[in-house]
Amino acid sequence: MMMEIRHIPAGSINREEWDSWVTATANRRIYACSVFLDIFAPGWGALVMGSGDAVMPLAVNRKWGISYLFQPVFIQQLGILMKDASVDYTDQFLERVSSTYRFSDIALNEMNDPDPARYHCVNMTNYLLRLDRSYNELAKGYDTNTVRNIRKADRLGVDLRPHEHVDEVVRIFALNGRRLYPNIRNINYSRLEKVLERGLSDGFIEMRGAFSPGGELIAALCMLADYDRHVFFFSANTAEGRNTGAMFLLVDSFIQQYAGSGRTFDFNGSVNPGMARFYKGFGSGAATYSRIRINRLPFPVSLLKG
Incomplete structure (x- = not known):
């Protein structure tokens, strides 16, 4: 039975509880901790499955009266963080995102596997070196x-x-x-x-x-x-x-x-070919994650975010 995914708006998140949920996940990222989100994405919200079994931070902004999701500058990946790495809830969370926000342009993480037939996905490359x-x-x-x-x-x-x-x-x-x-x-x-x-x-x-x-x-x-x-x-x-x-x-x-x-040396990736060569020069290997765009904005506003 699928657990409920509930939306927690900005201002209703207990920071201590949130950080404990993030820390308990298998694919935890420090970018998803409240200290980063509070500074880089003020007004952030979240989607939470069950009692923190899977969580997704939401960087929310508002323009022309429309709330939308964006990828904060200097944060490479966010996405869905899950306690059980063997179960992927990516599409369920993206369904909830799509029903809640008319526009989203966000980076998931390396353990999220969205359905490219349902979502506009761009593969991004990170570089990792096992230490x-x-x-x-x-x-x-x-x-x-x-x-x-x-x-x-x-x-x-x-x-x-x-x-x-x-x-x-x-x-x-x-x-x-x-x-x-x-x-x-x-x-x-x-x-x-x-x-x-x-x-x-x-x-x-x-x-x-x-x-x-x-x-x-x-x-x-x-x-x-x-x-x-x-x-x-x-x-x-x-x-x-x-x-x-x-x-x-x-x-x-x-x-x-x-x-x-x-541990792993994470070079943080780059779309710049010169930076990619620099990272690979230290013996790192490529790892892929997805950038997702969901556009349900009404015409002609949808063209401006196209």
Whole structure:
């Protein structure tokens, strides 16, 4: 017998109970915890099956009097989180989404398997590296370009050390981001700063900077502790950082740190071919998840969200 899926609107969610439900699921993601949703998707709601047997966070926005679901900037995956990994409730949850919201553009997660005959699905690619071996064994999987850039950064005297100046790192990213990612608005950068500051304070984010021999910050990488994963959450790079291979050295330093832990290094994926090559260069393998679009908006509004 199918358990009821109930809708919990914004303002009616017990944060402590919600986080306990997320933590108890087999495919839990820290992105689905209230600390992320409160900052990146204020006004979020949820769908809950049974007593937390499966849950789905809903990033809700409203425009022209219509409530719709969106994928928050800087959050790669959400989707349906389930206690029992052997049972997939994806289509049941998407049916409830479709009946509740006229428009949705959301990313599910790697354990969700939507029916492509019923929903408009786009396959997205993430890159994962199992940290179940020694660093020396993991490094054997690096490609020649990755090895060359690590050695280059080391030879040029790039120095790595902890760095907690969030505003400086976000500013470096935004210098390129405003050109490369025009849809990222000032409010998104402000929210990112809040999450980074909270993560550094609470210990679920570690930020490391790469410095030139003269002591200038030229690149930075923020790693997110996500249950059984270490996630490449956010990075910033300057022209000098790119020229010296600083980001290669930063990623390699975290792989050294986490090697043998049995966890997974999650590169967070990218639709950018250059970034995909960079991630694959460390020996990572591809993992697919779905981006879902549901459009039941009336004509001609439906064309604007097409």
